[in-house]
Amino acid sequence: YELLRSHLHSSGEGRLLQASGMLGWKHSAVGMYSMVREAGVDLEKLELHGNGRSVEVVDLDKAILYEKDTLPHIQGFGSWDTVLYRRGFSGVVNNFLSNINTPELCSIAASAVLSSHMLAAELAE
CATH class of the missing domain: 3.30.360.10 (Dihydrodipicolinate Reductase; domain 2)
Structure with a gap:
């Protein structure tokens, strides 16, 4: 981009x-x-x-x-869905906690989110 x-x-x-x-x-x-x-x-x-x-x-x-x-x-989303669910926080936290003893199975990895965090930092400059 x-x-x-x-x-x-x-x-x-x-x-x-x-x-x-x-x-x-x-x-x-x-x-x-x-x-x-x-x-x-x-x-x-x-x-x-x-x-x-x-x-x-x-x-x-x-x-x-x-x-x-x-x-x-x-x-x-459904009108009863929480803000945490709609924004993806619930899924991230649940995935992390489900795989806390098996980190190799966790889909939350720095390599998966680093580019979006770098973009956010660039936009904030």
Whole structure:
């Protein structure tokens, strides 16, 4: 990926109020992200576009999948699912605890998450 644009805006106390930017990949695929806490509601949005398809993820709660010549497909969580489950924390913790005595079977590995953490650090600069 290549970071094409990024913008961060924080309060005087250091609280992140806005974040937005654009990433580019090979073959003209692009991704856009935004988060605004000043709009009356916390809103997080991620859009990915490429190869005749698009996906829009809102608040890590609902995904709308678009594909050329087809109707949009909406995918989401149940209204009773916890925030920890929807954000993936429950699965990560359960996997770690289930494999604490057999670390070779644990799917939580630094090599699996390092690239996303590096991207997050780059976006925060």
